[in-house]
Amino acid sequence: MAERIGTFDGVHRRNLAKVLGLVHLEGPRSRAALTAATGLNRSTIAALAAELAEAGLVEERAPDPTNRVGRPSPVVAAHPGVTAIAVNPEVDAVTISAVGLDGRIPVRERNEVDHLVSPEEVAAIVASTVARWRDGPLRSARIVGVGLAVPGLVRAADGLVRMAPHLEWNDAPLRELVEAATGLPTAVGNDASLGARAEHLFGAGRGIDDLVYLNGGASGIGGGLVVGGVAVVGAGGYAGEFGQNRPGIAADEDRRAEGGVLEDEVARSRLLAVVGLAAADEPTLRAALEASDSPEVAAELARQRRILATALANAVNVLNPSRVILGGFLATIAESDADALTAAVLAQAMPAAAEGVELRAAALGEDRLAIGAAELAFGPLLADPESALDA
Template identity: 65%
Template sequence: MPSQSSPALGTRPHNLSLILRLVHENGAQSRAALTEQTGLNRSTIADLVAELVRRGLVDERVPDVAGRVGRPSPVVTASARVVAIAVNPEVDAIEIAAVGLDRSILVRERLPNDTVPTPAVVVATIAERIAAWRAGPLADVRIAAVGIAVPGLVRTSDGVVRNAPHLGWTDVPLAGLVGTATSSAAFVDNDATLGAIAEHRYGAGRGIDDIVYLNGGASGIGGGLIIHGRAVAGAGGYAGEFGQNRPRISADGDRRTGDGVLEAEVSRRLLLDSVGLEGADDETLEAALASSESPAVADEITRQAHVLASALANAVNVLNPTLVVLGGFLATIADLRSEQIAADVDALAMSESVEGLEIRPAALGADRLLIGAAELAFAGLLADPGERA
């Protein structure tokens, strides 16, 4: 995610940003709680909240507390009437949602693809759905920006998709194309990077500052890194491509390709084939795998879990995280073979590196990439609400 410049500490714009971010990330807060968390006095908090209300970014109400003596502290919530359009284009479907500043999902659609979508198809789809929603569920809301989570290498400074191999995209100026088509600001980043940010802020990694996140989708496996509480993307913004690494596979029976990368050996397509599905969302695939009584299905899950664990052990040795989070179909493998994966990682990684390590499935489930894309879209507004509201 590209960094956003923030106002100077202690200034009014900085304090507006601080209040808005607190209610966006932590949910409804009383004025008293905001006073305690920020160290600002009550009159300053009241003035800042009033400005955010005027700008339509927060709502304020007095709670109805039965039997309470005295006037309770007003409660401040981020507005659901300011939204980000969150998009995740994949080879099998385009997912698009409107996510409120309060993190509610106002509307969401999964649009299956007949063929791998071109950039033009994705841009047209985004524009069409926004236009349709503006005449319906989004008639009374303000769109802050469009955030797009792409399964590929993204130059975040200008929103150019450098290489999305499974989509067949190279050097696509996606942010510019979507911005022109929708008349809204548009931002693009790697899907796994945004999934890592979402899980760190709101999901399995909340409160943990050193995380390796792996995302398994129709396009393969990508990764995101949180180090000392910050997303790390590398010199060019392309860090975390775990799917292109070659895992250690000691048993010939566990190998499906001669010199395969991780995403060829641990594959959503192979899991779908094992249960006889041409296509399915993650929930349908998980249900089919969990309910299957076929030994061949069980063997394929076990095989992929072994290979996945070898890749995780390498990541743990290199990065020494506190937590590994697995999203998409990798979360399904983790749910079905949690003890096996933990034992394999423990056996393959350096003993010191696995001390205190946890491996968890993504807590946000199917929402993780859309929430991450919304965070990308909201970043500028949160950094300086006085300038961008």
């Protein structure tokens, strides 16, 4: 192992985490760029990079061609073999992805189901998929953990799924089940909160300190919040359940579920029904809606857009974000007539609260939940790369 600088005290650990975090979040960086970004000296950066490379967490590459005078600086990049398994169990499918520390997704599988899967079934599907991938596309990968993005209330303290109503799960020890089945460290989070995290770090919310994220999936609508650059999770980790709010519906003819909540009215199932699909992934549903010239399809999109606009205006009034990001089928609704949605939100929000607010579709598309779940799995390694030095 390369000679380590000093001792592995708190400062050294933080410096290792700083370098690994930068190349993970920002992509490959020259040693010179890391020196400038961290404020550390060149020899310290060289030693830290060497340690991380020997641990298999980064790789050092030949410097990019340059016309600058002097010797060019080697490039440090997150090692593509360091991998997290990201899982999103839903009412119609269990989607499993392999996500590299460098952000690539080399393999993904959508396992469609014709019944509500149990937590035990999810653990078995994950274990069998990982075992198969280890003999195939992940043969040379170093799998560091599993992250699960669950459509329900997940207790932050221990990852217990307190309630996933559409899956009919209550107090499900999903983390323990998956760890036992795979032998891998496992973490569990709410799907929308993880989508918000992914978009904040890598997508449409990158560099934005105040944002609201709403995710639309097969199980309904969830959300995530970033206020002052900090994710807001709530006392128990349950913040952001926008889908359970009572919608303001101005026209009685727009109501479909008497006394229903937002996700009863703005629903993926209603969009599938109007285009005649029993099930579909996000790209397929979006393509079907865009290709249709049916008045019924246009009317349903407009109806859901009107109700969604009221919900977004309420969020703008309460939180005063600079950006609102929509993922999943909500992005499809928004993009069907972005100008109409924006105008409807601004018409219902307080002018001062809405000043400068932008509505954006999630930039990561269908990758957002996988990337968010992977961040959960990568968390311990990114916080303490030293833990891998002697692994």
